[in-house]
Amino acid sequence: MKWDEFFVTGDPLIYGADVSIVLTVIGILFYLTYFKKWKWLWTEWLTTVDHKKLGIMYIASAVLMLFRGGVDALLMRVQLATPDSKFLDSQHYNEIFTTHGTIMIIFMAMPFLIGLINVVIPLQIGARDVAFPYLNAVSFWTFFIGAMLFNISFVIGGSPSAGWTSYMPLAGNELSPGPGQNYYLLGLQIAGIGTLLTGINFLVTILKMRAPGMTLFRMPVFTWSALITMIIIVFAFPILTVALALMTFDRLFGAHFFTLQGAGMDMLWANLFWLWGHPEVYIVVLPAFGMFSEIISAFSRKTIFGYKAMIWAMVIIAGYSFLVWVHHFFTMGQGELVNSVFSITTMIIGIPTGIKIFNWLFTMYKGKISFTTPMLWSLGFIVNFVIGGVTGVMLAMAAADYQYHNTYFLVAHFHYVLIAGTVFSCFAGLIFWYPKMFGYKLNERIGKWVFWVFNIGFNVCFIPQFILGLDGMPRRVYTYSAASGWGNMNMLSTVGGFLMGIAFLILVYNFYYSFRYSERENTGDSWGLGRTLEWATTSAVPPHYNFAVTPTVDSFDPLIKMKRNNVNLKPKIEDIKKIHMPDNSGVPFFMASFFFVAGFGLVFEWYWMGIVGLIGVFITLIIRSFDKNEGYYVSEEEIKETERLTV
Amino acid sequence: MANPQDSLSREHGGIPWKHVIGYILSIILTALALWVTFETGFSTRTILIIIFIFAFLQAALQLLMFMHMTESSEKKSKLTGNTQTGNILFAAFVAIVIVAGSVWVMGAGHGKHDHHKMDSKMEDMKMDGDMKMEHK
Numbered sequence: 001m002k003w004d005e006f007f008v009t010g011d012p013l014i015y016g017a018d019v020s021i022v023l024t025v026i027g028i029l030f031y032l033t034y035f036k037k038w039k040w041l042w043t044e045w046l047t048t049v050d051h052k053k054l055g056i057m058y059i060a061s062a063v064l065m066l067f068r069g070g071v072d073a074l075l076m077r078v079q080l081a082t083p084d085s086k087f088l089d090s091q092h093y094n095e096i097f098t099t100h101g102t103i104m105i106i107f108m109a110m111p112f113l114i115g116l117i118n119v120v121i122p123l124q125i126g127a128r129d130v131a132f133p134y135l136n137a138v139s140f141w142t143f144f145i146g147a148m149l150f151n152i153s154f155v156i157g158g159s160p161s162a163g164w165t166s167y168m169p170l171a172g173n174e175l176s177p178g179p180g181q182n183y184y185l186l187g188l189q190i191a192g193i194g195t196l197l198t199g200i201n202f203l204v205t206i207l208k209m210r211a212p213g214m215t216l217f218r219m220p221v222f223t224w225s226a227l228i229t230m231i232i233i234v235f236a237f238p239i240l241t242v243a244l245a246l247m248t249f250d251r252l253f254g255a256h257f258f259t260l261q262g263a264g265m266d267m268l269w270a271n272l273f274w275l276w277g278h279p280e281v282y283i284v285v286l287p288a289f290g291m292f293s294e295i296i297s298a299f300s301r302k303t304i305f306g307y308k309a310m311i312w313a314m315v316i317i318a319g320y321s322f323l324v325w326v327h328h329f330f331t332m333g334q335g336e337l338v339n340s341v342f343s344i345t346t347m348i349i350g351i352p353t354g355i356k357i358f359n360w361l362f363t364m365y366k367g368k369i370s371f372t373t374p375m376l377w378s379l380g381f382i383v384n385f386v387i388g389g390v391t392g393v394m395l396a397m398a399a400a401d402y403q404y405h406n407t408y409f410l411v412a413h414f415h416y417v418l419i420a421g422t423v424f425s426c427f428a429g430l431i432f433w434y435p436k437m438f439g440y441k442l443n444e445r446i447g448k449w450v451f452w453v454f455n456i457g458f459n460v461c462f463i464p465q466f467i468l469g470l471d472g473m474p475r476r477v478y479t480y481s482a483a484s485g486w487g488n489m490n491m492l493s494t495v496g497g498f499l500m501g502i503a504f505l506i507l508v509y510n511f512y513y514s515f516r517y518s519e520r521e522n523t524g525d526s527w528g529l530g531r532t533l534e535w536a537t538t539s540a541v542p543p544h545y546n547f548a549v550t551p552t553v554d555s556f557d558p559l560i561k562m563k564r565n566n567v568n569l570k571p572k573i574e575d576i577k578k579i580h581m582p583d584n585s586g587v588p589f590f591m592a593s594f595f596f597v598a599g600f601g602l603v604f605e606w607y608w609m610g611i612v613g614l615i616g617v618f619i620t621l622i623i624r625s626f627d628k629n630e631g632y633y634v635s636e637e638e639i640k641e642t643e644r645l646t647v
Numbered sequence: 648m649a650n651p652q653d654s655l656s657r658e659h660g661g662i663p664w665k666h667v668i669g670y671i672l673s674i675i676l677t678a679l680a681l682w683v684t685f686e687t688g689f690s691t692r693t694i695l696i697i698i699f700i701f702a703f704l705q706a707a708l709q710l711l712m713f714m715h716m717t718e719s720s721e722k723k724s725k726l727t728g729n730t731q732t733g734n735i736l737f738a739a740f741v742a743i744v745i746v747a748g749s750v751w752v753m754g755a756g757h758g759k760h761d762h763h764k765m766d767s768k769m770e771d772m773k774m775d776g777d778m779k780m781e782h783k
Contacts (some may be wrong), residue, residue: 207730235741271749319737322744326752335755 008158011092013075018155047584049133050544051118054140056437058115059430061144065108067504068151072100074501077461081494083482093478094161095180099154101164102184105284106191107147109418112426113287114143114198117226120433121202123534123542124223126211126551131204133582134624139194139201141592146191149599153183157603160184163476165273166247168258168266173251179603185248186599192241193595199233202226211533213553217311220532220556221297221304224311225290228318229283235322236279243272252605267332274325282321284418286314288425289356292378295432296360298529299375300367303557306359313352320349330398331405339398346396353389357382370529373447377428380455381420388416391466406476409469412462419458427454427507435526439540440518446510450503457499464489464496524569531557536569543642545634549575573645579634587627591620669712676705710735 008014032038045053075096079088088096122130130136153159157179162171171181206227210219219227247269249255256262258269297304304310326334326342360382369375391413395404404410427450435441468489473480480486521540530536533551536559549571555561562569598613639645680698683689689697710716717732 231737235738239745265753268749268753271752275745275749319740322741325748334752338752338755 006156008155013092014155021155042586043584046589047137047586049129049137049582049584051122051130051133051136052437052542052544054136055115055118055120057140058111058118058143059437061147062108062112062115062426065103065111065147065151069100069103069108070501070504072096072103074497076100077494077497079478080480080490082491083480083484083487085479088478090478091161094163094476095154095159097476098160098163098166098184099150102150102160102188103147104418105164105280106188107143107150109284109422109426110195111143111147112430113229113284113422114139114195116291116426116429116433117202117229117287119437120429120534121223121226122205122209123436123537123546124220124532125206125209125214126533126547126553127205127209128546128550128579129582130201131209132201134585134588135197135201137585137588138591139197141194141588142197142595143191143194145592145596145599146187146189146194149190149596149603150183150187153180153187157183165270165277167273168247168250168264168269169260171247171269172259179605182248182251182603182605185244185251186602189241189244189248190592190595190599192237192244195233196237196241199230199237203230203234206230211551211553214558217308218553218556218558221293221307221310222287222290222532225286225293225314228314229286232279232283232286232318232321236276236283239272240276240280243269243276246272248602252602267329270329270332271325274328275322277328278325279321281417282317285421286317288381288421289314291425291429291432292360292381293363294532295374295378295428296363297557298432298527298531299370299372299378300364301370301529302363302367303531303560304359305362305365306355307556309355310359313355316352317349320345320352324349327396327398327401330401336398343396343398347393350389350393350396357386357389372527373442373444373451374428374432376448376451377424377431380451381424381428384416384420384424384455384458388413388420392417404469406474407469408465408473408475411475412465412469415462415465419462427451432527433534434514435521435540436534437541438515440514440520441526442510442514443518446506446513450507450510453506454500454503457496457501457503459496460499461493461496464493468493525559531560533558535559536562538570538643545579545581545639548579548639548643571643571645573640576636576639576643576645578636579639580631581634582631583629587620587624591617594620665712669708672708672712673705676701676708 007018032041045057048054075088076093079085079093118130118136122128160166160171160176160180160183162176162181162184166181166184169175171184206219206223246255246257250257250259250264256264258264258266260266293304293310324342324346326338327346330339330342360378391409395401395410395413404413431442431447468486471486471489473484473486480490524530524537524539524542525535526540527535533553534542536551537547551558594613594616596613597616598610601607601609601611601613680701683697683701684694687694716735717729
């Protein structure tokens with residue numbers, strides 16, 4: 001391979017990206033060196049096993065990926081704004097919609113939610129950390145490295161261009177030559193390790209590490225949603241792992257699992273992809289439901305309506321999410337019996353979701369509602385998500401789906417579900433728990449601007465796409481003729497897209513503004529309306545051991561009862577005992593770095609490099625296996641000092 | 648913390664009936680499988696179905712009788728035997744959905760326009776065409 005093939009050349013946009021990447025890297029290196037931050041970065045962040053810091057790193061990466069995926073989206077909208085546009089060529093457009101989809105689902109939505117789960121769940125169940133803190137660091141770093149490997153594709157070697165679903169035979173060697181598709185396979189594979197480990201980690205954490213008195217049916221709804229999400233992750237992600245591995249064999253070693261030659265079954269890829277892909281939809285939407293439940297309950301000053309119904313609805317969704325995957329390819333031709341069965345299962349899965357919507361409405365009924373920004377996002381969610389849900393039921397009818405399939409109607413539908421569900425919840429959750437992470441709130445006035453600009457932009461962007469879809473505009477086309485009459489609606493949609501972009505910029509400005517000017521919180525209960533244990537900490541940002549004394553629980557919103565009974569949250573000095581905590585470790589970071597070397601080697605089919613990287617991974621595994629470090633104890637004196645307790 | 652050896656040490660006292668029954672049932676199931684295979688006149692396909700059913704029954708039996716599926720390591724643990732049983736049942740459900748579901752979906756209708764069978768399908772179409780011609 002020649003160097004001019006190694007780097008992507010010939011497009012001014014890419015050269016611009018090259019320059020900005022180099023400048024950003026130089027800027028970061030300069031900052032770290034000039035302000036002597038290297039040691040701080042290493043000891044505080046790169047080697048940390050603290051669930052709160054890992055959570056913050058997850059969220060920061062997700063916001064970064066939201067920017068990358070958002071820029072992709074805006075480039076597509078610019079190209080489609082006018083008929084016969086020459087802004088992007090077809091190959092470039094294909095690459096951009098592929099990376100947009102993959103990044104938004106795998107590297108934005110999932111880490112954003114997992115980040116919030118990381119920060120909140122151990123606090124919410126009254127635990128000191130997760131069950132396996134070291135494994136948690138491995139999860140984060142493998143996700144991060146997977147995301148980076150996927151992201152460098154657009155400047156080195158070329159991006160994948162077969163869609164985020166990567167259907168065969170399009171994604172095979174004949175139709176997608178070069179390293180692009182390999183980036184997809186290996187980036188997702190490495191990040192998938194992290195997701196699977198997170199699933200196991202939080203499953204054990206929630207089952208084994210709850211505060212005394214917190215039975216399963218006294219867990220907050222968000223904890224329940226996280227538990228169920230982790231169960232789905234543990235059972236669904238292995239399907240993706242296997243499918244990706246099989247396609248990697250096809251591309252790198254000439255196997256014939258999904259190829260047209262050699263008795264391969266190309267459509268089996270679609271089948272396996274969606275066997276994972278549909279549970280994945282619920283992986284990114286159930287934590288969102290959990291967060292909205294917490295937020296709506298807190299700001300309506302009411303206990304959640306139908307707690308048990310909420311939980312059983314989620315349990316049913318978890319089981320059912322494995323029974324609807326065929327609705328993603330009704331038009332594949334598996335016959336009317338199969339299509340009818342999956343039509344019905346798809347419509348049935350709407351019922352538990354509907355129950356949840358009504359429960360949120362009844363939670364607000366006669367509540368004393370505060371219209372804070374997290375609550376605004378939650379209300380926006382209910383309205384917009386219902387539009388997504390209703391169009392989903394339309395798509396669920398197999399016969400009707402033959403009309404909607406592969407049109408912008410579908411594109412608009414899943415954006416209404418994923419943006420109104422997942423993205424709104426990420427913003428709502430981030431704002432709600434922001435004081436828990438940083439000790440101050442995001443500015444409410446600016447936050448409301450973000451909400452309204454984003455919400456209006458979102459509807460202006462996607463309502464026209466429903467109409468375009470019914471008008472027959474297919475998805476994944478890089479241009480269209482003026483005669484089609486789709487120009488006006490597309491221009492409107494682009495305007496909406498840019499409004500969302502502006503909202504994102506205001507949000508980033510809000511991070512800066514609030515960092516400078518927001519009032520610092522003094523209590524653990526920043527909103528004054530907290531119902532669950534994460535608000536029962538003695539300081540706004542909990543100390544690394546979370547709770548000096550593990551709280552005892554007797555209901556699913558324990559803090560409300562404590563407040564009613566005027567329980568003093570400050571721990572008694574005689575209850576303070578030394579606390580066992582895990583040590584930091586740099587091994588996860590190095591393990592992930594070796595994964596990067598291995599992944600990069602395999603992308604370019606440089607097997608020596610792949611082997612070197614994998615040997616490195618095994619060495620880090622061996623180092624960890626023989627590590628006899630049992631952690632350390634936080635002394636009573638240190639705890640008393642942190643908690644400001646005097647004898 | 649409860650002693651994880653408790654449940655075992657209790658059983659050391661008398662005859663471990665659970666294990667004995669499990670052992671006898673396992674032998675019976677194995678013998679039945681042998682008998683069905685060698686002594687009955689069923690077709691190979693039927694025999695395979697029957698002995699697979701016996702095999703799954705025996706696997707479930709062993710999980711219950713020997714593998715302590717319903718017991719938990721700690722006496723009053725939060726992670727009870729029910730959680731484990733539920734977990735294994737859900738895993739079985741997902742595995743069956745993935746395998747049987749894929750076979751069903753990929754086999755239904757889709758096989759008709761699979762390119763390996765394209766030739767025979769073309770022949771079918773030709774024959775259909777011929778027949779229609781005859782009707783005219």
